[in-house]
Structure formats: C-alpha cells, structure tokens
Amino acid sequence: MAKQAVLSKGIASHSGWRDYYELTKPRVVMLLLLTALVGMCLATPSWLEPQILIAGMLGIGMLSSSAAVVNHVVDHKIDSVMARTFNRPVARGKVSPRRALAFALVLAIVGFFVLAVYVNMLTAWLTLASLVGYAFIYTMYLKRATPQNIVIGGLAGATPPLLGWTAVTGEIHAYGLLLVLIVFTWTPPHFWALAIHREKDYAKANIPMLPNTHGIAFTKTCVLLYTVLLCLVCALPYLVGMSGGIYLMGSSILNAWFVYMACKLKFFPSKTTAMDTFKFSILHLMLLFVLLLLDHYL
Numbered sequence: 001m002a003k004q005a006v007l008s009k010g011i012a013s014h015s016g017w018r019d020y021y022e023l024t025k026p027r028v029v030m031l032l033l034l035t036a037l038v039g040m041c042l043a044t045p046s047w048l049e050p051q052i053l054i055a056g057m058l059g060i061g062m063l064s065s066s067a068a069v070v071n072h073v074v075d076h077k078i079d080s081v082m083a084r085t086f087n088r089p090v091a092r093g094k095v096s097p098r099r100a101l102a103f104a105l106v107l108a109i110v111g112f113f114v115l116a117v118y119v120n121m122l123t124a125w126l127t128l129a130s131l132v133g134y135a136f137i138y139t140m141y142l143k144r145a146t147p148q149n150i151v152i153g154g155l156a157g158a159t160p161p162l163l164g165w166t167a168v169t170g171e172i173h174a175y176g177l178l179l180v181l182i183v184f185t186w187t188p189p190h191f192w193a194l195a196i197h198r199e200k201d202y203a204k205a206n207i208p209m210l211p212n213t214h215g216i217a218f219t220k221t222c223v224l225l226y227t228v229l230l231c232l233v234c235a236l237p238y239l240v241g242m243s244g245g246i247y248l249m250g251s252s253i254l255n256a257w258f259v260y261m262a263c264k265l266k267f268f269p270s271k272t273t274a275m276d277t278f279k280f281s282i283l284h285l286m287l288l289f290v291l292l293l294l295d296h297y298l
C-alpha cells in the first residue's frame with residue numbers, strides 16, 4: 001500500500017502543464033465555445049461588446065473545463081480499464097485526484113467570478129448549473145444508472161448557446177432555447193455512434209451504455225431516428241424566421257449527409273462506419289453553427 005502511494009506520488013510529480021491542459025478536454029470545450037459564441041452573436045443585431053465577448057467566453061470556457069476535470073477525477077477508475085481512456089492523466093496517475101480537484105476548483109471559482117462580475121448573474125448561475133449537471137448529475141449518477149444517461153445528461157452540454165445568449169441580453173429567449181434543442185437532439189447520434197465502436201470498452205468498465213444494455217442493432221435504430229429528429233429540429237430556425245436561406249441550404253446538405261451516414265450504419269456498415277459517423281457528427285455541429293453565423297451576418 002505504502003509502496004503504491006510512493007509510486008503514484010512519484011508518477012504524479014512528473015505531471016506537466018500538458019496533463020492539466022488535457023484534463024480540460026480542450027477540443028470538446030472549443031466546440032462548446034463555438035456554440036456559445038454563435039448564441040452571443042445571434043442574440044443581437046449589432047456588434048458584440050468586447051467585455052461581454054471576452055469575459056463570457058473566458059467564464060463559460062473555465063466552468064466547462066472545470067466540469068471536464070471533475071469528470072476525469074470521478075471516472076479515473078473506469079477510464080483506467082478502457083482502451084480509449086487508460087492513458088488519461090488521472091487514470092495513469094500522472095496527476096493526483098487531489099491536484100486535479102484543486103485545479104477544477106480554481107477554474108470554477110475564477111470562471112464563476114468572471115461571469116458574475118463582468119457578464120451577469122443569470123449567465124453565471126446557468127453556467128454553474130451546467131457544470132453541476134455534467135460533472136455531478138451525469139458523471140456521478142446517470143452514467144452508471146441508466147442507458148438514457150447521455151440523453152438526459154446531454155442537456156448540460158447543450159446549454160452553451162443559451163449561455164451565450166443570456167450573456168448578451170441578460171434574459172432567456174425562445175431562440176436561445178431552440179439552439180439548445182439542436183445540440184440536445186444532436187448528442188445521442190454523436191455519442192451512440194462512438195459507443196457502438198467502443199462497445200467492448202464500456203462492457204469491460206461495466207457502464208450501462210445503450211449498445212451493451214439493448215444491443216447494437218437497437219442502438220443503430222436509435223441513432224437513425226434521432227438523426228431524422230435532428231433534421232426536423234434543424235429546420236426550426238428557418239421556419240420561425242430566426243435564420244434565412246443560407247442556413248436552410250447549408251443545414252439541409254449537412255443533415256442529408258448525417259442521415260446517409262446513419263442509414264449506412266444501420267443497413268450497410270463497414271468496420272469504420274460507426275467511427276466515421278461519430279467523426280462526422282462533430283464536423284456537422286461545427287459547420288451547422290458556422291452556417292448560423294454566416295446567415296446572421298451576410
């Protein structure tokens with residue numbers, strides 16, 4: 001036991017800034033921030049105030065990063081048994097759970113302070129609620145409790161466009177909620193495509209992900225159905241007059257491609273189709289939000 005403690009302390013002392021950076025899930029946070037930025041831009045017909053833009057992005061980014069760090073700490077045991085995640089800094093013992101938690105706490109306190117002082121209280125509280133939703137409700141409870149974990153937990157990851165919106169206006173608007181609905185509906189095909197590819201990993205870690213509890217065929221049907229639902233939800237910004245022709249054209253192409261990928265996954269998959277669908281889901285959401293932005297300004 002003592003030897004193990006010395007060993008893990010020894011490894012922990014070799015941690016560098018790169019490990020702390022990795023703990024924040026930087027690429028996920030980048031995409032979250034893009035959706036927050038688009039929420040900000042769409043909330044006003046004029047240019048953004050630099051203070052709201054900078055403090056909003058910083059605060060939302062820090063609280064999202066903090067949530068990601070807590071996820072690494074809470075999940076370090078299951079991460080260490082899955083091939084996809086065994087090399088993560090806390091799972092490998094490169095950063096101790098104590099240090100990671102201290103890092104998460106600093107990020108959360110500074111992020112909340114930045115939002116509360118330089119943006120507004122509504123955004124600060126909503127962002128903190130998203131942190132609690134992801135780091136505690138999803139990671140600590142839902143993930144291990146039900147195969148609907150990511151559907152319910154997805155709400156926490158879907159809030160950034162609304163956070164961007166409230167940062168600019170100080171109030172919750174139906175258009176901001178519509179953007180949340182898009183990310184919320186996008187999350188199941190995004191994650192289940194990966195879970196199909198990594199089914200064995202989740203079985204090994206004893207996590208009740210849909211492919212393990214209900215089978216791969218059923219999960220593929222769910223991916224397809226959610227992708228069709230996503231097409232309908234993505235039409236709403238045009239139908240309610242929030243976005244125009246550029247968005248409609250571009251999003252239709254993106255959605256048609258997503259449905260094609262989901263059909264391929266269900267009816268004529270190759271070995272790489274699940275992973276290709278997962279990768280495409282990220283490109284899909286990124287381009288969809290870029291389109292919303294282009295449509296807003298052109």
Ligand code: HEM
Binds near residue numbers: 153155
């Ligand atoms: C509860 C909801 C979600 C779940 C369960 C989920 C799950 C995952 C998983 C397991 C990965 C693989 C990570 C890795 O291999 O290290 C991933 C990657 C990713 N996710 Fe999600 N995700 C969710 C929501 C979101 C949201 C809302 C966004 C952004 C708006 C997002 C953006 C990304 C990106 C950009 C990656 C690629 C990361 C990389 O290449 O390192 N995800 N997601």
Ligand SMILES: CC(C)=CCC/C(C)=C/CC/C(C)=C/COP(=O)(O)OP(=O)(O)O
Binds near residue numbers: 028
């Ligand atoms: C304040 C705010 C907006 C908070 C949300 C923060 C956040 C990082 C959301 C992303 C969701 C995500 C990557 C889930 C994967 O977790 P997982 O544990 O299922 O996946 P893993 O096995 O890759 O860790």
